[in-house]
Amino acid sequence: MTSFLFMEPNKSLFDTMPPKTTFWIGFGTAILAIGTLGFIILGSCMLKGTCNIAAAEDAADTAPTAEAAGAAVVPTTTSGSTVAISKIAPVDDEDHIRGDKDAAITIVEYSDFECPFCARFHPTLQGIVDDYAGKVRWIYRDFPLSFHEEAENASEAAECAGEQGKFWEYGDKLVENNGSLNEETYNKIATDLGLNASQFSACRSSDKFLEEIANDAKEGAAAGVTGTPGSLIYKTDAKGTDTAIVIKGAQSDSTVRAAIDSLLK
Numbered sequence: 389m390t391s392f393l394f395m396e397p398n399k400s401l402f403d404t405m406p407p408k409t410t411f412w413i414g415f416g417t418a419i420l421a422i423g424t425l426g427f428i429i430l431g432s433c434m435l436k437g438t439c440n441i442a443a444a445e446d447a448a449d450t451a452p453t454a455e456a457a458g459a460a461v462v463p464t465t466t467s468g469s470t471v472a473i474s475k476i477a478p479v480d481d482e483d484h485i486r487g488d489k490d491a492a493i494t495i496v497e498y499s500d501f502e503c504p505f506c507a508r509f510h511p512t513l514q515g516i517v518d519d520y521a522g523k524v525r526w527i528y529r530d531f532p533l534s535f536h537e538e539a540e541n542a543s544e545a546a547e548c549a550g551e552q553g554k555f556w557e558y559g560d561k562l563v564e565n566n567g568s569l570n571e572e573t574y575n576k577i578a579t580d581l582g583l584n585a586s587q588f589s590a591c592r593s594s595d596k597f598l599e600e601i602a603n604d605a606k607e608g609a610a611a612g613v614t615g616t617p618g619s620l621i622y623k624t625d626a627k628g629t630d631t632a633i634v635i636k637g638a639q640s641d642s643t644v645r646a647a648i649d650s651l652l653k
Contacts, residue, residue, distance in 0.1 A: 470631035476620055477607040482600065484528045484555045487517045491525040493648055494624045496632075498531035498608035500616040501542035501559070507566040509617045509638035514560075516644055524648060525624070528559065530604040531616050538569035543601045545574040548591035552583050621647045 476496060479485070497513065499506045517526050530547075532539030542562050549558030561577040562569065578588045591597075611620060615637065621644070622632035633647045 469634050471612050471620060471634055472628070473622055473626045473630045473632055474628040475611045476622070476632060477611070479527055484550060484559075485525050486528070486556055487520075487525040488522045489525060490624070491520075491523055492624055493520070493524045493651055494527060494622055495524060495644075495648075496527045496529060496620045498529050498604070498611075498613045498616060498618040500530075500532050500536055500539045501546065501562045502536035502539040502566065502569055503533065503616045504566060505638040506617045507563045510560075510563045512638070512641050512644060513619075515641065516648070520648065523652065528555075529608060530601040531608045531613060531618065532601065532605065533616060540598070540601060541571075541574070542569050544592060544595070544597050545578075547597035547600065548588050549578065549581065549583060551591055552587065554581050554583060557581055558583075619644075621651065623651050 479494065479496070495513065495516075497509075499509075513526050517524055530543040532543050546555055546559045546562060549555055558577055558581060561580070562573075565573050565577070574592075575585075575588075578585065608618060612618075612634070617635075617638060619635040620632040621635060622630065626632070633651070635644060635647060
């Protein structure tokens, strides 16, 4: 065996090493260099606060299983893409409409009252309906996620408030109390809004709206919604062959306005 201590003239240490040893030394050196470079880059962006580790889709709560939507979960299209109008359940008398019911633009939002991203997005849509008065209508549909323990209860409470004509007022209060949803909160909001307490209680006990809530979620899944908030924006008079713009997650006010403006042209 050749000794590393007695190398031939004009040959480097690597020239005298066995091929296998040379390979592993080179491989280890490359890994060390790549790791060091990555550490330097990551450390630099963290110190500057410019790391953009979270993707835009993190602005939504995503259903991890089909159970969350009560149906098979289909791939969700990304924000700014489109979905066929034919896949969206038509607006009917059971829907909750905010804004002019005959407005030119429809926003169908599939949402969850316990979802923190939905709570962040709620004021955005409130402002848009106000600013586009007469031009935009907002349809709220339930999409309670299974890993939010109070989501279904909150949806049911809002639907029971809607029975007394207070769905939107009640929903706004649920959003304001997003982090403390429980029976005490539901009853307090009902009292604050002047709802008939016995009617509200009877409605809650009957579970009369659970099927409607489940149907909303199934229809949302059929339209490609897998997380909340999931919004679809389209011209109210659109035909089945037309498409709706998909807004996935708590996107910015400017993003939603750009989608609306593109349809109003």
